[in-house]
Amino acid sequence: MNKLSDSLYSDVYLNSELILNADRDLYQAALALQSSVSGNLNGAQRSKLSQEFEDNNAQAQQRVSTARYNLDSVESPFNGMKQSELLLDELRSELDHFGATLADWKDSGRELISRRVQNDWNAESYSALAVHTQLNEVRGRLDNAEDMIDNYASQVMLEFNNLKSSLFAIYSLFLFLLVLLIIYLSRRLISLQNEMREEKSLYQLIGETMSDFIILTDPNGLILYASPSHATALGYVPSKGAPLSNYIREAEISWAKLKSVIQSAPRISELRMRSAEGHWVWLETKVTPIAGSRAFPAQFMLVSREITQRKQYEERLHKLAFYDHLTAIPNRAHFKMYMENLINQPEERRQEIAVALLDCDRFKQLNDTLGHLAGDEFLQMLSRELQQTVKGSGQAFRIGGDEFAVVLHRFTSPQILDEMLNRLLQLFNKSWSVNQGSSFHTSASIGVALYPQHGSSINELLRAADLAMYRSKNHGGNEANLYSEHVDKKYNDQRK
Numbered sequence: 442m443n444k445l446s447d448s449l450y451s452d453v454y455l456n457s458e459l460i461l462n463a464d465r466d467l468y469q470a471a472l473a474l475q476s477s478v479s480g481n482l483n484g485a486q487r488s489k490l491s492q493e494f495e496d497n498n499a500q501a502q503q504r505v506s507t508a509r510y511n512l513d514s515v516e517s518p519f520n521g522m523k524q525s526e527l528l529l530d531e532l533r534s535e536l537d538h539f540g541a542t543l544a545d546w547k548d549s550g551r552e553l554i555s556r557r558v559q560n561d562w563n564a565e566s567y568s569a570l571a572v573h574t575q576l577n578e579v580r581g582r583l584d585n586a587e588d589m590i591d592n593y594a595s596q597v598m599l600e601f602n603n604l605k606s607s608l609f610a611i612y613s614l615f616l617f618l619l620v621l622l623i624i625y626l627s628r629r630l631i632s633l634q635n636e637m638r639e640e641k642s643l644y645q646l647i648g649e650t651m652s653d654f655i656i657l658t659d660p661n662g663l664i665l666y667a668s669p670s671h672a673t674a675l676g677y678v679p680s681k682g683a684p685l686s687n688y689i690r691e692a693e694i695s696w697a698k699l700k701s702v703i704q705s706a707p708r709i710s711e712l713r714m715r716s717a718e719g720h721w722v723w724l725e726t727k728v729t730p731i732a733g734s735r736a737f738p739a740q741f742m743l744v745s746r747e748i749t750q751r752k753q754y755e756e757r758l759h760k761l762a763f764y765d766h767l768t769a770i771p772n773r774a775h776f777k778m779y780m781e782n783l784i785n786q787p788e789e790r791r792q793e794i795a796v797a798l799l800d801c802d803r804f805k806q807l808n809d810t811l812g813h814l815a816g817d818e819f820l821q822m823l824s825r826e827l828q829q830t831v832k833g834s835g836q837a838f839r840i841g842g843d844e845f846a847v848v849l850h851r852f853t854s855p856q857i858l859d860e861m862l863n864r865l866l867q868l869f870n871k872s873w874s875v876n877q878g879s880s881f882h883t884s885a886s887i888g889v890a891l892y893p894q895h896g897s898s899i900n901e902l903l904r905a906a907d908l909a910m911y912r913s914k915n916h917g918g919n920e921a922n923l924y925s926e927h928v929d930k931k932y933n934d935q936r937k
Contacts, residue, residue: 456508457590463504464583467546470497471576474550478557491554498547502540505583509536525596532589539582546579654724656743658685662696665740674724674747676717685743688714690721711748723752765839767817768824776838776846780899783850784892794850794892795835795858798906799827799865801843802884802918807875815876816843819883822873830868834861846906862887862921870919884919886910895924905929 477490512533549572655668656679667679679688686696690713707729713721724745731740763775771779783794808816820843827837827845835849847865852858869885888910890896895905908929913920
């Protein structure tokens, strides 16, 4: 509306005022013309009136030219107002015709003034009616132009009102559609919020009722969520915001292992978490990275289930398979696995290995005199002390009956090996209290074979150590001998 009012004021009312003033100027010019040709006037008075005639006509022409110029720059306030544009063209044409009519009027007036000052002036030749008719023709052009301006203004307002009605209808329709869209989006948003709330409640219900344990962490291992099910196994729920490494045994190693899935698919890991009572609970955990931006996981999800009983069962099976049931020290199967691991070490990490076979002297006498229970008691005590004696230097094994094997692989010189063997002899060469106070004195026959000097396989080393041990027994026991191919050859023949 402001735009339209400004347009009408500049395009219509200002130009209408110019035309009205031009009409007044013509009226004043007509008065000056009539006064100059009638009455007794001197030359100065006639000259003044002639000048007023010229000035008023020039002023009228200037005003109309200004209005015509203004109309040339008129722009319709809205596109598509065709009828008003036609009226504006007619108005411009009318003002153009005014210029020609005004020129005729001025020429007639000038000629009349010129003849009036001549000596042969005939008053009867002056026709006031003819002058008035010609003036009315000029002023009629201005009246027509003024009417056209009024018609143009009315047409603009009419077309604007029509356009306004159309725009209002379009706006109303748009507003109605917008309201419908807002209502739809609001209902959709409420529906989505309800769905999210239901899903959240469902996930929370699943997390709270399922037996598996769920933990969600950020990439640094800080806990974002821990399911309440942890309380059944651990006696507590891991704290939100705390590092996962606070709860995992060997935290740095375990968390580094879990983080290794960052560039791989989900994986299964076994880890232990400390319970409220302080013991460790075994968990089998599936670690899944939840992808974030730039192909790096934003979070980790750990879904676990307790496998403590399974691990205990596996441990019992391991002990049954690799540990002697009487003495609880490693057995022959463990000895073979231990030796294979040492022999198969890379060249740069391989060490010199000594395999010592130990046979208890007079053990049969102990069983015959004090009974097998006393013998078992002696073997248990001997195994414990044997483990302590070789701790830090190697490992002891019971490979059958009263026969033991000791693998030594942390020595750097023959002197250190001799010192270890002497400690083993001293361990055996003493009195033992068994069977509630009964005394039993024993000693050991020891045979030693070195890897790789005396054999490159386990069987070759055992055969060499066994021959060296037979030589110790043949010398009366309580002796440790290193295998010698030339010396022990005869013992090999004797045993055959």
